[in-house]
Amino acid sequence: MDFNKESQMSCSWYAQIENRLLQLLWHLIHVTIDLCYFPLGIADVLESYLISWGLLGRYKSFNVTKLRYLAIVVDSEEVYRTSKIIKLLQWLEAVGIKHVCLYDNEGVLKKSKDFILEKLDGTILFWDAHENDVLSDRQHMTLEFVSFSDGKEAVVKAANVLFMKYSKSGATDQNQKDKIFTESQMSNTLITVGSGGPKPDLLLVYGPARCHLGFPAWRIPYTEIVHMGPLKSMNYGSLVKAIYKFTMVQPNYGKLFFDLHCCVCKH
Amino acid sequence: MSFLRNKTGMLINEDVLGHLFSGWTSILRKWAFRVLRVGPIPRHIAIIMDGNRRYAKRKRLQEGTGHDAGAMALLYLLVYCYELGIKYVTVYAFSIDNFKRNPEEVQKIMDLMMESVFLLSRLSKIYSLRVHFAGNLQLLSADLRKAAKKLMENTASNSNLVLTICVSYTCSDEILHAVEESCKEKTKIVGCDDDGQGTHRVIKLVDIEKHMYMAIAPDPDIIIRTGGEWRLSNFLLWQSCCCHLSSIFTVWPEFGVLHLVWVVLDFQHKYTYFARKKNAIVDLGNG
Numbered sequence: 001m002d003f004n005k006e007s008q009m010s011c012s013w014y015a016q017i018e019n020r021l022l023q024l025l026w027h028l029i030h031v032t033i034d035l036c037y038f039p040l041g042i043a044d045v046l047e048s049y050l051i052s053w054g055l056l057g058r059y060k061s062f063n064v065t066k067l068r069y070l071a072i073v074v075d076s077e078e079v080y081r082t083s084k085i086i087k088l089l090q091w092l093e094a095v096g097i098k099h100v101c102l103y104d105n106e107g108v109l110k111k112s113k114d115f116i117l118e119k120l121d122g123t124i125l126f127w128d129a130h131e132n133d134v135l136s137d138r139q140h141m142t143l144e145f146v147s148f149s150d151g152k153e154a155v156v157k158a159a160n161v162l163f164m165k166y167s168k169s170g171a172t173d174q175n176q177k178d179k180i181f182t183e184s185q186m187s188n189t190l191i192t193v194g195s196g197g198p199k200p201d202l203l204l205v206y207g208p209a210r211c212h213l214g215f216p217a218w219r220i221p222y223t224e225i226v227h228m229g230p231l232k233s234m235n236y237g238s239l240v241k242a243i244y245k246f247t248m249v250q251p252n253y254g255k256l257f258f259d260l261h262c263c264v265c266k267h
Numbered sequence: 268m269s270f271l272r273n274k275t276g277m278l279i280n281e282d283v284l285g286h287l288f289s290g291w292t293s294i295l296r297k298w299a300f301r302v303l304r305v306g307p308i309p310r311h312i313a314i315i316m317d318g319n320r321r322y323a324k325r326k327r328l329q330e331g332t333g334h335d336a337g338a339m340a341l342l343y344l345l346v347y348c349y350e351l352g353i354k355y356v357t358v359y360a361f362s363i364d365n366f367k368r369n370p371e372e373v374q375k376i377m378d379l380m381m382e383s384v385f386l387l388s389r390l391s392k393i394y395s396l397r398v399h400f401a402g403n404l405q406l407l408s409a410d411l412r413k414a415a416k417k418l419m420e421n422t423a424s425n426s427n428l429v430l431t432i433c434v435s436y437t438c439s440d441e442i443l444h445a446v447e448e449s450c451k452e453k454t455k456i457v458g459c460d461d462d463g464q465g466t467h468r469v470i471k472l473v474d475i476e477k478h479m480y481m482a483i484a485p486d487p488d489i490i491i492r493t494g495g496e497w498r499l500s501n502f503l504l505w506q507s508c509c510c511h512l513s514s515i516f517t518v519w520p521e522f523g524v525l526h527l528v529w530v531v532l533d534f535q536h537k538y539t540y541f542a543r544k545k546n547a548i549v550d551l552g553n554g
Contacts, residue, residue, distance in 0.1 A: 026305035033532060076547065105508075105551060148551050152472055152505070159446040159470045166450050167468075180447045183439055209537045210512045214548060217504035221439055224497045225512060 048237025059240050064096045066247050071101040071146075071200035071223070073215055075207025078231040079104040082112055086119045088206075091236050093141045095243060099126060100143055101200060105214045107147030117143065126197070144197055151216040154195030161189050190218060199223065202246045204239075206231040224249065296524055300351045303528060306535040309488035311355035312348070313503055313510075316341065317494035318518025325518075331375040336520035338383055342390070347524050349394055349428050351531070355484045357431040359502045363403065363440055377411060380434065384414045387430070388421065395427035401480035402436030403444065431484055437501035441480045446470075448478035472552070481506055488541070489534050493519040509544040511537060 051059045070092065074085065085102070092100055102109045102116075109116070117123055126144040162181055190196035195216065203212060203225045210227035212220065226242045228234065316337055323333030341358060348356050361376060387398050400415045407415070415434075449470045476482060486506045490499065495516040499507070513530050515522065534541075 022302055022305050025302050029302065029532065030306075030536065033536065105548065148548070151508075152475075152552075155442060155446070156470060156472050156475060159449060159475060162446060163450045163453060163468070163470055167454060179443075180450065181443060183443060186439075186443055186446070208540050210514075211510060211541070211544070212504075212507065212512070213544065214508040214551075217438060218442065220499070220504060221437070221501035222498055225499065226497055227512075 044238070045235070048235045048241065051237030051240050052235065059237075059244050062244050062247050064243060064247065067097060067201050067243060069099045069101065069198045069200045070097050070243075071103060071203040071215065071220075073203060073205045073207070073213055074102070074104045074109065074231055075205075075213065076104055076106045076108070078206065079106070079108045081231055082115065084231050084234060085109070086116060088231075088234060088239070089116070089120055089123070089141070089143070091239055093120070093123075095240065097243075098141055099198070100141065101126070101146055101197065102143060103146045103213070103215050105148040107149065110145040110147050113143070113145045146195075146197070146216065148214045150195040151214050154190055154193055154216065155218065157193040157195070158186060158189040161192060162186070186218070202226065202243070204228050204242060206234060296347070297350065299524075299528055303531055303535075304352065307538045308352050309531065309534050310353065311357065311485055311487045311489075312353055312530075313357040313359070313487040313490045313507075314344070314519075314522075315359045315490070315492040315496075315500060315502055316519040317492055317496060319520060321494065322518045322520040331372065331379075333520060334376055334379050338379055340520050340522055341383075342386065343524075344522070344527065345390065345394075345396070345428065345430060347527055349396075351527075353428070355429045355431070355487075357401075357433060357481070357484060357487060357503070359433045359436070359500070361402075361434045361436070362501065363406065363435055363437045364501070366406070366435075377408065380432075381411055381414060384411075384418050388418055391418075391422045391425055395425040397422045397425040397427075397429045399429065399431045399483050400434055401431050401441075401483075402434045403440055404435060406435040429484060431481065433480075433502065436480065438504040439501055442475075442505060444480070445475045445478040449474040452478075479505065486510065489513055489530060491515060491522075491530055493517055493522050508548050509541055511541060 047056075050056050054060055072088065078084075089100065113125075117125070120141070120143075122139065123141045123143055126142040129140065129142045162185065166180060187196060197216075197219060199219045199221065200223050203215065203220060203223045205211065205213075205225065205227045206229070207213070207227075208230060210225065212225060224246055226246075228238060228242060319333035319337040321333070322328075322336055323330065328336075345356065360380065365376075366373060387396065390396055391398060398418050400419060404412050404415060452474065453468060453470055481503065486508070487503060487510050489511045490503060490507055491513045492499070493515045495514065497514055499512070503510075511534055513533060515526055515530070517526060
């Protein structure tokens with residue numbers, strides 16, 4: 001019995017040692033990864049400064065017309081840095097971007113939209129520009145403000161609108177396998193409930209990780225999603241590099257663009 | 268005949284599987300996974316298996332062989348995920364948009380999918396693997412649809428690992444399908460119990476989510492896209508609110524255990540951030 005007890009204690013002791021060694025190894029690996037990222041981070045910062053100073057020729061001039069609609073996702077932990085956001089928008093205007101969608105999941109940017117618009121001369125809301133038919137006016141940058149409520153909640157609202165039409169149409173006796181709605185109907189209904197909009201070509205994420213944080217799913221099927229790092233560390237060179245890379249991408253897919261000039265509510 | 272197939276044309280046999288579980292590479296892999304398991308392991312990983320054609324072109328292989336290599340890579344990945352303790356694996360095998368490709372290539376992929384159904388039925392018995400097909404299966408041939416449904420039924424009670432194969436799938440179609448099914452369900456309820464109160468007439472988020480093709484699995488923790496692209500191509504957009512998006516430059520047939528280890532380490536690095544985000548999104552959803 002003593003032998004069994006001693007044997008169990010030895011096994012338990014060995015297991016503890018093994019666990020401690022595994023934990024140590026795990027921590028060592030993660031510290032090594034951090035150390036590897038450090039020089040890469042330095043190289044990125046250096047490159048972005050070279051781009052900002054105009055020392056890298058290929059970034060000096062490029063065609064941004066391919067980037068018709070840009071989305072910016074800001075992590076909720078940084079969204080209160082309004083001055084940074086205004087500076088970012090000023091950089092985008094300087095580069096030549098005409099239509100920008102700002103997203104944060106808590107809707108803080110939506111609440112600050114008047115303040116942001118006030119700080120940017122000549123900038124107007126996207127839907128105001130659409131109503132006044134000045135979308136093609138190259139003088140103004142337009143802004144759209146989107147939050148988490150424009151995603152899943154909006155789809156639920158749209159579903160209820162479509163359900164009412166479906167119920168009233170009397171088509172409820174049709175074959176249950178038939179398609180009832182089309183994607184176009186869904187898009188238009190989302191506009192009706194106030195949450196439609198163009199599909200961005202490029203989505204830049206400012207936060208600790210590459211994640212769209214609930215940006216309306218219906219609007220980003222083929223959107224390029226690029227992680228820019230924390231907002232507090234944003235720099236002009238990285239922004240230019242991300243936009244330049246997008247203009248160089250040759251996608252190989254049947255992309256369906258949402259025509260800015262056809263986002264008309266048909267109801 | 269593809270170089271990946273044996274003399275009888277079979278993609279994989281017990282010898283290949285046996286090789287995975289023997290030898291010093293297997294021992295090294297198991298030790299690496301023991302170290303990884305000190306930290307949080309993703310419950311669900313999803314993969315956009317991009318780059319099969321580029322792989323075939325680069326290796327100067329017959330057209331279609333890239334997809335064979337991709338299928339092999341998937342089978343290897345399933346074994347790795349099983350050993351690591353990942354419970355849900357979702358793969359983007361064929362998009363609705365892919366039907367626009369060359370008809371010969373589409374047929375090759377459908378034939379490969381049929382072959383994969385038989386392979387998976389054998390694997391499911393060894394690993395208690397549950398297989399689910401997510402997508403608009405009505406767009407597939409009757410034979411493939413029947414084989415897929417049979418595999419789903421036969422593996423429904425397995426639980427060690429759930430493999431969801433997104434075929435004939437786009438997230439836009441998934442959302443639309445879920446809305447349609449919700450409407451049909453609410454119509455039946457209104458028809459049977461129309462007391463004029465109107466309480467059953469409202470579609471809620473829970474109604475839509477239960478009709479999603481992906482309702483079988485929790486939201487993914489990581490979406491991996493191979494081939495170096497930065498878009499999700501209409502894959503799991505609804506389910507990826509708090510999901511780490513990982514883009515790997517390697518093409519899918521060359522994705523191996525080291526890439527998986529790297530992705531999981533990256534996930535562990537950012538785990539506390541994503542845990543915070545998930546709680547915040549749940550709070551937002553509850554209003």
